[in-house]
Amino acid sequence: MFTDNNNEDSRPVTPSQEDCCHSACDPCIFDIHKKLLEEYERKKKQNIKINNRSNVLHLYEYRNFVVSGIQEISECYILLVLKYNENNYKDYSILIDPGQYVILHLHDAAKPYTPISFTDDSIEFLIRIYPNGKFSQYLESIKVGNTVRIRGPYGNFKYESNSFQTIIMFSMGSGITAVYPIAKSIVDNESEETKIHLIGGFKNILQIPLKKELQTLSDYWNFKCTLHISQLQNLCSLHGIDVKSGRLNEKSIFEILQDKIASTTLILICGSSHFNKSVAQWVKCMNYIHIHVFE
């Protein structure tokens, strides 16, 4: 279910045909409106107070953001910073829960992306560039000062502080964008006693994005990072990070999970649909029940 963080006081306003960008988005604004309406009716029936926060972002209206930074950080990954600087939302700020995603709209297309961090008025994205990818090629060629439209945030992952002893995060490639902000928010929270193990899969050592960020988290007592590199030419070490040669497979997942307690461990999975399906199947076979797949 989408988070109800619209800025209206009451019933969600029905979007007009002109609000639709006709880019075959998933989710489309009309799907979102339908879900919000169901949520609104449910809350109304149960007499639950509707909580309206002042979010710059809107679930089905695009907001204009301006590119304020763009940087190549590793082979095929860029960091993109988008800033909101319209005056009519002075008392508003950007509100996104860790792991949620937004829809970026540029030219004639729209695609989902997961912010890795945000401030009151800017959002940072880690973007994987595909040589034949339409939208990522658009993003690779934009310049500081260009406009990108954003709506959201979406995603139903909810985390309650200290609700698990351990969180194991399995990610592949750009899937790290969903789990990294969750890990960071837990490490940043001094009252957290949850231990995190983030396991990421990448093709080669040059592709690894967020190296420094992962190394910084590894300095904390409750964060551990292991990276599986499928095409590791030479042995290599990254301070604070355990680098392993070869793909993340059933055997390595078994080794990671065998000494954990299923009832107090949360498993997070984010990668390609094949990766998500395989990892979810393997962890279920080991009787893990608390599993969230980002897709």
Ligand SMILES: Cc1cc2nc3c(=O)[nH]c(=O)nc-3n(C[C@H](O)[C@H](O)[C@H](O)COP(=O)(O)OP(=O)(O)OC[C@H]3O[C@@H](n4cnc5c(N)ncnc54)[C@H](O)[C@@H]3O)c2cc1C
């Ligand atoms: C909820 C959600 C959040 C996402 N968050 C992020 C994010 O934070 N950062 C990010 O970089 N991406 C993210 N993605 C993926 C992103 O939305 C695009 O799908 C991706 O950038 C490719 O779009 P494209 O138009 O460039 O490629 P397309 O034109 O759609 O694809 C062209 C070709 O690119 C290659 N390709 C595209 N996607 C993949 C893939 N996943 N794996 C392997 N090859 C692929 C294939 O060769 C494909 O034929 C997210 C996706 C979802 C569903």
